Amino acid sequence: MTDLLEVRDLTKRFGGLTAVRNLGFSVSEGESLGLIGPNGAGKTTVFNLIMSELRQDSGELFFQGREISKYPTHARVKLGIARTYQVPRPFGEMTVTENIRMGMMPDDLWQMLTKGPQHDAERDIGKDVGFSEREVAMYPGELSMGNLRKLELARTIAAEPKLLLLDEVFAGLTVGEIAQISELLVEKRKQGLTYIMVSHDLRALAPLVDRVVVMSFGAIIAEGTFKEVIADKKVREAYLGQ
């Protein structure tokens, strides 16, 4: 198996605080990785670094064997990395369909100007994540948290990512909604999508990942299958605090 993403020796400091410290891990094509750890472990920072929403102080990022540290965010999306946000960030004045459209935009301004939207593809993606005909015409302000999460997934899936970064996709959802999103991810996984998932809901996360990386205070403290890491003494200490 080839590595889709490799993170090498990544470090990020905020003033005196080292949020991510000499971090290294990799994800192979088709694999699903769980990234867990207590609050403030630096998980979201790792996502921000992978997406270039923050610049690392040192270390390298390889995507499909290519060093991408110099790529700006949108270029990384075009290479095939996409993310969702812990707090959904839809475009508030656009309908669900229009939000999905933004994930499918060409890079070229001329094409944006001359070619119309691909209505069929937009509708398919909306249906794919479980929106009804009525819901795709709604505005984000009218959607439930579950539907907002779906919208984020739809917009990122529209960009046809090879690697998806999922940040707390289960937070604030009902049990039914969690099941719905899980089902969707299982489906996507079968279709060969690679993803890294950050979640506090370990029960929901466990069946969705092949392997887990545990972070605490910006560093990796354990790595392995879900069962292995959860049995690890260091992990238990990190979660329970001493």
Added chain:
Amino acid sequence: MGVLVSLRWWLVFGVGMCLLPLVVSTGTLRILVFAQFLAIFAMSWDILSGRTGYISFGHPFLIGIAGYTTAMLTYHLGVPLYFSIPAAVVATMIGSIFFFIPALRTRGTYFAVVTLAFMEVLYHLMQVVQPKLTGGTRGLSGLPTIILGAVPNYYLSFGVMFVIGVGLWLLIRTRLGTALSTIRMDEDAARSSGLNTTKLKLFAFMLSAFVAGIGGALYTHYLGSIAPRGIFDISFLFSILIAALIGGAGTIVGPIMGAYFLTLLLEFLRPYLPGPERYLIYGAITLLAYYYAPKGFHNIFGLLWQRLGALGRRE
């Protein structure tokens, strides 16, 4: 299809305005010329600030570059207008890079202030540096005009405004127009949806400068003169901003409505309030309009239209 239906309204507007010189006095036409130039400037502001949310408080800076470029070329070198006006447009687009660079690092309030600072810098520079070239405080006058007479100037300004209006209105209906508005809503989320926001912003700045350049150059030759106090002025900036805002920012149609409204309001008040109190009432009305409808007339009309539609369906 929806676009075609709406284009019908543009056609009605265009034909109506073309017939207007048959029924109104030349005095009114001269007033409408000012409204149409204001509409061009307000649309230029709108495609940048209304769409992308990068509020410019320094639009007179761009207009001034255009005006001074063509004024100096024609006044000192006798360059013909068909060359000096395109040169002014190009100069304005180059000048807009001064706005674009801060937009890479700052947004919101800070960006607005930088653009205001640019306007003030140019205001002072035009008076002090090389007054022989710029005419100093008094500016340059006796510039060549494009055409003479109220009616031809009315048609010229209307035609230019109409073409720019339809062009920009069609543009904001494309995916490009939608992409530009994502920058206003959430620039980071736009980037992480794969949009090259830097490129989009550059496009918006260039397009805005292009329109401001055309408007500024034609306006200068319509007036036949240019002076720092007239161009780099808070009240001029005020008119542009307010026309776009009370008409409805981000809609292109709104700024046109706003420009006509403001210009006609000021004229309407003239017989009742001949003195300086006219500007007070004028300002107060705009403040009230913005206070109660910060999204502008366009939005109010839109809502009314929806209501009427709903009533129609119910019957």
Added chain:
Amino acid sequence: MLSQILIQGFLLSGLYGLLAVGFTMIFSVGRVLNLAFGANIMIGGYVYFALAQEAALPKLPSFIGAVLAGVAFGVVTYLILVRRFRDDPIAVEISTLILAVVMQALIVMIFSPAPRSMWPLLPGVAHIYGVAVSLNIVLATVVSWVVLGGLLVFVHKTHLGRAIRAVSMDPKGATISGIDPRQISLVTWGLSGALGAMAGVFLATYTQLDPGMWVFPLITAVAVVIVGGIGSIIGSLIAAHIIGFMETITTTVIAAELRGVFTMLLIIIVLLVVPKGLFGREEI
């Protein structure tokens, strides 16, 4: 020439400090630029003019009247405009800009557009190290420093002052500590109005009264905030001195007309190089 620059720069900077601190307070508490602050300056100048010169009242009551007018204007601006557009700083800025233009029209209507010259608060000239300076400016500087000193004591030593600082650091945190940010904002707008009106009186005696007099001081105040960074009175004072001295040097060495240009260039450079200002807090 050096002593001239030093003395005049120091005097001008004191006045700019007063101007800028009044303006910064609102920015640090509410995160909005009050573009009607220029109108505040103008109101101070014109109310003093009306009371002291047209109504021939004594100077001190006139001065107090001008300051009270400033307080009233600040409070009314807050209650009417800022509360309406609280969530949208750009809307506050635009509406305060409109308000400033409306106030300018009002001033033109009452006092005519012609410039008026104001009598100095304190006539006479002093010689300091061979440099002639008007006593009026010396008085303005002394009053500015006394007021600023008082303000520093106020925000650091009193409960109300601490509450203002708390809101400026973290409005949410302040709320859960039992502070009502709206009340604090109201106080801040009133204080800022007072400082603006005072600065307006001094500026008008320094130059002259005219209905367009508010633009340049407003931009200077914005410049000080940007260069100094938000949330720091001391930072604003240092920035006021940087700008005050820069203007004095430009005026004496190059040309008086260019003094604004360098201030603008400084804003632009600071925003591009250190967007948080020289002494601003880091905001995450």
